[in-house]
Amino acid sequence: MFDSGVGGLTVLGELRKLLPDAPVIYAADMAGLPYGAKSEAEVAARVAGLLGRMAERYQPRLICIACNTASTIALGMVRDVLATPIVGTVPAIKPAAAMTRTGVFGLLGTEATMRQKYVDDLEHEFAVGKRLLRHGTNGLVPLAEAKLRGESVRVEDVAEAAKGLVLQLHGREIDTIVLACTHFPLLEDELRAAFGKEIAFVHGAEGIARRIASLTEGQTFARTGPDRAVTTGELADFERLAKAFESHGITRLERF
The missing domain is CATH 3.40.50.1860 (Rossmann fold)
Structure with missing residues (x-):
């Protein structure tokens, strides 16, 4: 692995x-x-x-x-x-597109992942009629690593690194977020505190x-x-x- x-x-x-x-x-x-x-x-x-x-x-x-x-x-x-x-x-765009109730869902990953044609292809295949908002953030990776080392991680720092997702047009309509980096589920509790308990998080593990x-x-x-x-x-x-x-x-x- x-x-x-x-x-x-x-x-x-x-x-x-x-x-x-x-x-x-x-x-x-x-x-x-x-x-x-x-x-x-x-x-x-x-x-x-x-x-x-x-x-x-x-x-x-x-x-x-x-x-x-x-x-x-x-x-x-x-x-x-x-x-x-x-x-x-690969990012769990297919199940997230099926889950969203508002028709608007988000994708959080590294900056490099967000640039890939692979992601474009998944969106075009599985998110027809839905709106996918992307945000590339490298800052969540060291926070996840720090949490695993037993260090304290502040919700405020997680929110700061991820806020670009909801600050976009239609960002407030997001009800489902794909965690498109295997580090990010380590911070799911902090992300839920930052985005709200009503948000569903999806990853591919x-x-x-x-x-x-x-x-x-x-x-x-x-x-x-x-x-x-x-x-x-x-x-x-x-x-x-x-x-x-x-x-x-x-x-x-x-x-x-």
Whole structure:
């Protein structure tokens, strides 16, 4: 399971419910964080290069790119160069469009994700007759990482980073918000406090877990050791997240 940071833990949490016995290596590109501020070329080259090396080293039966930015930019490229089955993460625009009662729904993601044609295509396919408002915010990513480290996160800071969504024309009509970054569900309580309890939040973690379970149906799992997480960044910094990983059944933290 690959992410730019620890947002992919929201996907891992759902996967554990369906495949509790599946051995997992969680790969966090902490040295490359944040992806949302990088160019498409930088993200594509970095993700393809890292996953190529990781696939060679770990020989996984499946790779999940648990990152919207990486998936919307590099998923096609990675699938072209690796034989390993790959599950990506895309904004949950389809279910959100079906849920909205006002006909206006929002999309919160990184700035890089908001620019992608992939998002345009999802909107054109599934949001016909609805109004989708987008807001790219990179500022929620470090707040989510801080929360996982046990640091206090103020609702005011979360609201400041996300307010551009509702300040747009028709923004006050939004009743459903797609969290198009796997980091953002970590801040759902703060986002609900900022936007109001009547707002419905949608993200794709459950659907991704179901897809992984479907692709591995009938396969057997056996652990030869404890699940682990690897980082491209400094191990000492990564170890500050030890409790968050332990809560998801990961007890070994290593440098990649």
